Amino acid sequence: MPRLDVRIKTNLRARAVYATGPEQREEVVTIRELSLNGALVDQLRGHPDQTLTLLTELSPARQIRLQGDLVRRSGTKGSAVHFYYSDRNTTSALWHYISAQLQQQSTSHCPYCGNEGNAAEGQCGQCRQSLAFQDADYLDVHLLETLAARIQSRIPKLNADHCHKIIKYIDRELLNLQDRSTDQEFVGTCPTMLRVFSMINKVAGTDLNVLILGESGTGKELTARAIHQRSPRMDKPFVAFNCAAIPEGLLEAELFGYQRGSFTGAVDTKKGKFELADGGTIFLDEIGDLSPHLQAKLLRFLEDRIVERIGSKRGHRVDVRIIAATNCDIHQRLENGGFRDDLFFRLNAFCIKLPPLRERGGDKVVLARYIFRKISETGHFTPQGFSEEALKAISRHDWPGNVRELINKIRRAMVMAGSDLLEPADLELEPPAPTVAPTDLHRQVSKSKKEIVLAALEENNYVIARTARSLGISRPSLYSMMKKFKIEH
Ligand SMILES: Nc1ncnc2c1ncn2[C@@H]1O[C@H](COP(=O)(O)OP(=O)(O)OP(=O)(O)O)[C@@H](O)[C@H]1O
Ligand SMILES: [Mg+2]
Structure with a gap:
């Protein structure tokens, strides 16, 4: 197999810093050959398997750090250092240097297999490696090939767990596929719920935008x-996006994407949620909170289906179905001008109104039993069911937090309760939990933030919305705290 990357001859002075053990040792060395994956170095005195960092200037005042392992020592040929994968900037700087040298050192030998060939053709006639070093995507192709070779060489060491992780990562992060088992x-x-199910089935086959209240x-x-x-x-992405969970200033970038360098912090070009959902469905939760600017942008998108990333002059056509939802009184927002009529009409091609749990009669108990069963499947719990009293209390309670509150109460009770049957007290339904005065986050300096946030939730x-208000913080701040403290919603 030919080498996977090209080496150039060079004469670069460098400092080699060994970081093993308590004391750091430094040597002045010369890099004789350099590639993206490693180097041949003179005057290295370390021993094989030692980790070291080579610090060198590829151009005046452009120092880079290349970390790797000393893999082989040789007095005559120079010691071989194999680099670890560096960050993108270092790899780009290194490639910039190597490709410039390659063009200067033009030789008739292929730098991969060493055979004499016509390098001007852009490909080695012998090993078929691309020799078009000036191509803008050369580095990308190289990275892909290196990745494939790394995986190939490590396949025998991978076990089923590793495969699982890799497949999940590729599906979720790269291909944006959903895990169907979450249905x-x-x-x-x-x-009322039977009517809702029938509406879901009817509207699913159409391409209408849906508004869920x-x-x-x-x-x-x-x-x-x-x-x-x-x-x-169904086989295309479903992208859920909570418009209230992200600070206003970042919303546009998240939804529409941005080009590299279009604002401070835009280090890379990034696709927005609409592009990620291309071919599938985007679920825009808490739509009632969108700012007038974003309402206008969303309306424009609904009219022409073209996404323009921030900082880009070119738009992309995107085929996406929009399902929006809100828990605010959208009709009141329309009346007081907080939400645009024209946008509302576009989103509201078909409306599904979900009843609150307190209006679902016997479903409270049906749901409680279902949730109990689901949680029981996840581990070993002492309680085996609900007492009659508990079922009555569940029916009586008016569940302001709806199904989510029911889930949270049952989950907590199953962990905390010590007897076979869950009682109302386990569910904190009776006697009513003592009311805690609204918690002001800034005053409660002695408690940990996590405790305060949990108690308020x-x-x-x-x-x-209510919790954030009681804590005196914004909803995005609350969401980010919940994420930080790993509090499930
Ligand atoms: N009818 C139902 N059957 C089973 N599970 C349900 C039902 N309704 C809601 N849930 C569960 O309750 C939880 C909350 O549901 P979901 O997130 O869809 O609510 P939501 O209306 O989007 O809430 P929010 O307004 O807070 O975003 C989820 O875990 C969901 O799976
Ligand atoms: Mg939601």
Whole structure:
């Protein structure tokens, strides 16, 4: 097999720094040959397997750090150092230097296999490696080939767990595929929920935009997923995006993407959610909170289906179905001018209104039993069911946090309870939990932030808007704290 990257002859002075052991040792060395993956170095005195960093200036005042292992020592040929994978900037700087030298050192020998060939043709006649070093995508191709070769050489060492992780990463992060096994059951037996199910089935086959209205925790996202999973777009991405979870200043970039360098911090070009959902469905949660500027941008997108990344003059046509949701009183927002009529009409081609849990009659108990069963499947818990009292308390309670509150109460009770049957007290339904005064985050300096946030969430039945208000912080800040403290919503 030919070498995987090209080496150039050079005469670069460098410092080799060994970082093994408590004391750092330095040597002045000369790099005789250099490639993206390694170097041949003179005057190295370390021993094989030692880790070291080579510090060198590829051009005046452009120092780079190349970390690697000393793999072989040789007095005559120079010691071989194999680099670890560096960050993108270092790799680019290194390639810039190597390709410039390659063009200067033009030789008739292929730098991969060493055979004499016509390098001017852009490809070695012998090993077929591309010799078009000046091509802008040369480095990208090289990275892909190196990755493939690395995987190939390590395949015997991979086990099923590794494969699982790799496949999941590729599906989720690179191909944006959804895990179908997450198709949760959608439970409902009351007449209103049966009507909702029939609406989901009817609208799924069409390409209409859908607006889902309902209080927090009533199953708006579940409804959106159910529509997508029953639609012809089911094999394409479903991208859920909560418009209230991201600070206003970053929303546009998240939704529409941006070009590298278009603002401070835009280190790389990034696709927005609309592009990621191309061919599939985008679920825009808490749409009622969009700023007038973003409402206008969304409306323009709905009219021409063209996404323009921030900083780009070229638009991309995107085929995406929009399902939007809100738990605010959208009609009041329309009346007071907080939400544009024209945008509302576009989003509201088909409307599904989810009833609050308190209006679902016997479904409270049906759902409680279903949730209990689901949680039981995840581990060993002492409780085996609900007491009669607990079922009555569940029916009586008005569940302001809806299904999410029911899930949280049952999950907590199953962990905490010590007897076979869950009692109302385990579910904190009776006697009513003592009311905690609204928590002001800044005053409670003695408690840990996590405790404060958890207590406030419980107090407010996990209703985000209300919890954020009680803590005196914004919703995006609350979401980011919950993420930081690993609090599930
Ligand atoms: N009818 C249902 N059957 C089974 N699970 C449900 C049902 N309704 C809601 N859930 C579950 O309750 C939780 C909350 O649902 P979901 O996130 O869809 O609500 P939401 O209306 O989007 O809430 P929010 O307004 O807070 O974003 C999820 O775990 C969901 O799977
Ligand atoms: Mg939601």
